Each structure stands twice: as C-alpha cells, then as structure tokens.
Amino acid sequence: MKDKKTRAFLKWAGGKYNLIEAITAQLPQGKKLIEPFVGAGSVFLNTDYPKYLLNDINPDLINLYNIVKKRSAQYIQDSATLFQAENNQEQRYYDIRKQFNASTDIYERAVFFLYLNRHGYNGLCRYNNSGGFNVPFGRYKAPYFPEKELHFFAEKSQKATFTCEPFEKTFSKARKGTVIYCDPPYAPISKTAMFNSYAKGGFTLDSQVKLAAIANRTFCHRKIPVLISNHDTEFTRDIYQDAKISELQVSRFISQNGKNRKKVAELFALYSAN
Structure with missing residues (x-):
C-alpha cells in the first residue's frame, strides 16, 4: 500500500476514497482484482494487483475509461476547454447537458460527461427513465479540472480491462487466483431511501439478494x-x-x-477462508 492515496478524476457520491485503508486491509492478495461495480475506481487506483477487470453497468462511464486508456492526451486537451469561467453558468450547464443527452458520439459524450460530473450537483450520476442525464447544476465557484488524476488513471489503466455488462457475467469471468470486490448501489437504510437510478434499470432489493447468493456460491x-x-x-x-x-x-x-453529513453504519461482508 502506497503512503499517499490517489484520488479518482471523477467526483462520486459513495466513492471509496475515504475507506481505502479499511478495504485494503480486508482484500486478499491475488493475480487479478475484479470489480463488478467499479464506479469512480478508487479501489483500483489504490491497490497494486498485476491485472484488473473493471466493470460497470453505466456505458457512459466505461466508454469514458476506455477513451482515457487509449487516447488520454487528446481527451485531456479537449476536456480542458470546457473548464472555463464562461461554462460555469447555470444556463450553459443545461445547454451542455442537453447536448450530452442528444449525442450518440461516444467521444463527445465522454468529454461532456467529465464536465457534467464536475459542474453538476455533488458528483451525482443519475438518469431518468428515458435514459437522460438529469443531475442539476452544482453552483461551484471554480470546478477543478483533474489533469493530474487523469494522467495517473491513464497510466494505471494499461493494466486493466473495462467491460459494461451485468454483474453476474463479470463474476463468471473470475478464475483461480482472482479476488472480487463489490461496491454495489447500497441497500436503502429505510424503505423511503431507495435510490437506484444510477443507470437505467436500477438495482433492486432482488438484485441485492442475487449478488449475495452469487458471492457465496463463487467462494x-x-x-x-x-x-x-x-x-x-x-x-x-x-x-x-x-x-x-x-x-x-x-x-x-x-x-x-x-454540517448535515452524518455518520452511517456500514459493513463489509467477506467470503473467504481467512
């Protein structure tokens, strides 16, 4: 484990940057780390496995990661042009969000995605039932352009394969010597706290049960x-x-x-012989 932690280039609600030490203390050694729910990738960025298989059900996220892996210099240059003061305005944000939702060009969507992530409310990633990104404007004084973090991700991603598929399929690719870490959309604390619009289709209580069963069976x-x-x-x-x-x-x-950020009880469930 490195002395200094590495931050993801995306802001991410529920990101694991602050839990890296606790997570790495639980993770066994292995030839490859598989993450069926990679999110912003904090665990990937702060571990040192020889290889990684990183999956997410959100195609915008995985397309972005593959572009950063293969075309980082061009991507960083193009993305930086949106991080100007004139683009940090409410109407401009909604114009770009509208362009993002209308675009079918993978590269263009990737450039817009980073802008929306850094200028939108609290790093949320949320879509409506039609698949449209619908996070409101964040009202930040000067959104940070994560150039250093992008370079680090691009370099480390040469050890990774990125996929966009259901988590069950990612589990099926595991082989002896691999380790799996899952950070699924969290189960609600209460029945009224269900949030599952991170990607179209959502992650239901049945999905939670299925994940637990597959994890147990895999071990x-x-x-x-x-x-x-x-x-x-x-x-x-x-x-x-x-x-x-x-x-x-x-x-x-x-x-x-x-002042409104409260302590919440979380757990780790480890299926392992250790």
Whole structure:
C-alpha cells in the first residue's frame, strides 16, 4: 500500500476514497482484482494487483475509461476547454447537458460527461427513465479540472480491462487466483431511501439478494474470495449471513452542507477462508 492515496478524476457520491485503508486491509492478495461495480475506481487506483477487470453497468462511464486508456492526451486537451469561467453558468450547464443527452458520439459524450460530473450537483450520476442525464447544476465557484488524476488513471489503466455488462457475467469471468470486490448501489437504510437510478434499470432489493447468493456460491464452489461493501441493516445482515461481517461508521453525504453529513453504519461482508 502506497503512503499517499490517489484520488479518482471523477467526483462520486459513495466513492471509496475515504475507506481505502479499511478495504485494503480486508482484500486478499491475488493475480487479478475484479470489480463488478467499479464506479469512480478508487479501489483500483489504490491497490497494486498485476491485472484488473473493471466493470460497470453505466456505458457512459466505461466508454469514458476506455477513451482515457487509449487516447488520454487528446481527451485531456479537449476536456480542458470546457473548464472555463464562461461554462460555469447555470444556463450553459443545461445547454451542455442537453447536448450530452442528444449525442450518440461516444467521444463527445465522454468529454461532456467529465464536465457534467464536475459542474453538476455533488458528483451525482443519475438518469431518468428515458435514459437522460438529469443531475442539476452544482453552483461551484471554480470546478477543478483533474489533469493530474487523469494522467495517473491513464497510466494505471494499461493494466486493466473495462467491460459494461451485468454483474453476474463479470463474476463468471473470475478464475483461480482472482479476488472480487463489490461496491454495489447500497441497500436503502429505510424503505423511503431507495435510490437506484444510477443507470437505467436500477438495482433492486432482488438484485441485492442475487449478488449475495452469487458471492457465496463463487467462494464455496470456486474458492474465489469476494468482499462486498454495503449499509449495515437487518436486511444486509440477513442476506450476508454466510459471510464474515465487520462493521464501521462512515460519514455519508449527499448534502453540500458539511454540517448535515452524518455518520452511517456500514459493513463489509467477506467470503473467504481467512
């Protein structure tokens, strides 16, 4: 583990940057790390496996990562042009969001995606039922352009393969010597707290149950260790009853006001012989 942690180039609600030490303490060694829910990639960026298989159900995210991997210099140059003061205005943000939603060009969408991520509200990634990105303007004084973080990601991504597929398919690609880390959309703390519009289709309670069952089966039948992060609730403790559970308190924040950021109980469910 490096002394200095590396930040992802995307802002990400629920990102794992602040939990890196706790996660790496739980992760076994292996030849490859598989992440079926890679998100912003903080675990990928702060671990040192020989190879990575990084998956996400969001095609905009995976297309972006593949472009940064293969065309980083051009991408960084083009993306930087949007990080100007005249583009940090509400109407301009909604104009670019509209262009993003209308575009079918993968490269153009990738350039717009970083702009929307850094100028939108709190790093949220949310789509409506029609598949349109619908995060509101964030009202930041001067959004940061993550050039250094993009360069680091581009270099490290040479060790990674990026895929966009259901998590079940990613699990099926695991082989002996690999380790799986799952950071799925979290189970709701309450019935009214369900948020699953991160990608079109959502991640339901049935999906949570299915993930737990596949994780248990992957370890029991194939001896491949699996670590899962989630909220610590009666529901998650029930579905992870075959795993070794450890708990922690985490500051959770969707609110921009730091005073409204409260500690929430989370857990790790580890399916492993250790």
